[in-house]
Amino acid sequence: MSEAVPIPTPTPESAVAVAAAVGIMLAISAGIGVYFYRRCKSFDDWAVGHGDVGPLVTGLALTATWLSGWAIFGNAGLGYTYGWSGSWLIGAMNLMGLSLCVVLGYRMRRYAALGARTVPEVAKLRFDSRLVQGLAGMAMVILLIVYSVGQYKAMASVWKLTTGTDWLASLLITAILCAAYIMIGGYAGTQFSLALQGGIFMVIGWAFGIASIFWAGGPAKVAEAISAANFVKPGGVETPVPIGGYTAAIAPSYPGYDWLGVTAAMVMFLLMATGFPQNIARFLGTRKVTKKEYGVIMLIVALNCVTPLMVGAMGYAARAVWGADLMGSGPIYGDAAASLVSMAIGGSAGAAVFSMAVFSAAVSTLAGMVMIMATNVSRDLIQNGAPKVSPRVQLMLSRLLVIPFVLIPLWWTYTSPPPVLSEFMSGSAVAQAGIFFFVVAVSMYWRRATKWGAVATIVYGMGVALLHPNVYGKFVPPFGHWGVWALTLMLGCAAVYVAVSLATKPVPEERLSRLFPKKV
Secondary structure, rough: OOOOOOOOOOHHHHHHHHHHHHHHHHHHHHHHHHHHHHOOOOOOHHHHHOOOOOOOHHHHHHHHHHHHHHHHHHHHHHHHHHHHHHHHHHHHHHHHHHHHHHHHOHHHHHHHHHHOOOOHHHHHHHOOOHHHHHHHHHHHHHHHHHHHHHHHHHHHHHHHHHHOOOOOOHHHHHHHHHHHHEEEEEHHHHHHHHHHHHHHHHHHHHHHHHHHHOOOOOOHHHHHHHHHHHOOOOOOEEEEEOOOOEEOOOOOOOHHHHHHHHHHHHHHHHHHHHHHHHHHHHHHOOOOOOHHHHHHHHHHHHHHEEEEEEHHHHHHHHHHHHOHHHHHHHHHHHHHHHHHHHHHHHHHHHHHHHHHHHHHHHHHHHHHHHHHHHHHHHHHHHHHHHOOHHHEEEHHHHHHHHHHHHHHHHHHHHOOOOOOHHHHHHHHHHHHHHHHHHHHHHHHHOOOOOOOHHHHHHHHHHHHHHOOOOHHHHHHHHHOHHHHHHHHHHHHHHHHHHHHHOOOOOHHHHHHHHOOOOOO
């Protein structure tokens, strides 16, 4: 098939088109930030806005921070590299996980009304503990830096594939513009920019996913090609998990290796949507909504949660048309599938439109995480340790801290890019799911949760995170299996959280009464 349809290569025309499309999207996002600058004069304004964000913007912004580079770019790489087994990560449990986030997220408004300006500060109010706030803030910074690398890798890959030029300059410009609209527009400017970007990649992801299947010859032809393909990863072994009558040759460090890994992947997707700080923070500045408006949010969530599946189909289409040819094109390999398919379908225009979608997905999540990390340090670490720091100083520090947090993961990506994007990002996702789903989300509903239960969960989760199969787990035999590691972390966090909470003294009832008001 690869002889009939040559693998596209970048041209001067595609380079100009991609640069223009991405530039327009970033310019509009920056313009939104400038618009909201006039309303962003205090730290509270910058951190949570004015509590008046509606359902349409909230829904699109939430899906934008959730469906990042892994959804619009990395999932096609999974589908291409692993075939049907890649489907276990392509959107698995998306709808259920993000729907749960919507249900739990609106409880954040209660904490925002009581003065919470960051996600760790929600934990501080819940447990009356600056220790919990500080530990949560440090853990979030570490895990979000790792996850940010994935956003840059997605943008770098699509830029290189569609323009043929070095990506460092383009990402530096992207980082600068992203930092600018976060610094000046704060929460409200970022929230509206996220909504724009969420809408862009939802429409484009659906369009290209459907088009790619018919470009490759139709559903039956793609299914036949995938079933007959030989997906062999060096050192891989046969998985006992049959998907559509097909088994893939993959290593135990991959989630779809066996049913244990599949189970762990589903648990991860269920917990991580709410466990992601950049997701749950989308509700800190929202207003109260009606049942009808709540339905609008859920409709947006349902539509956009299917986007990863649509983009994943581009990976299947690429495998059906080009076989294993892309596996010889390092350092991007199978992650190149979606961009190359977009170029094959639409030429320079296709490359430009899809590149804009990738940058929208990656920049939106990056922006949400950078703002979280900046306020984690200024509010949850500096102000937490020195309570007399003025709001004016907090605002200045938060804005300045945006700069290093857009540059650190960029440097990591430039010096040591991860080989398979979604595999790399799943390590941070599991840790965030295991720790913050319980410490933040469940704690807003379970009265018996305690300070020491939260502390123990954070410490345990960060410790087990180091045993990831590609870190230290490869030296500890049981943790060379991704499913063993992931379930040990997530279920272990649940057990530690509950056991330590039940064994320690709860928060006094008089303090809990304002967080858990009695229903009349």
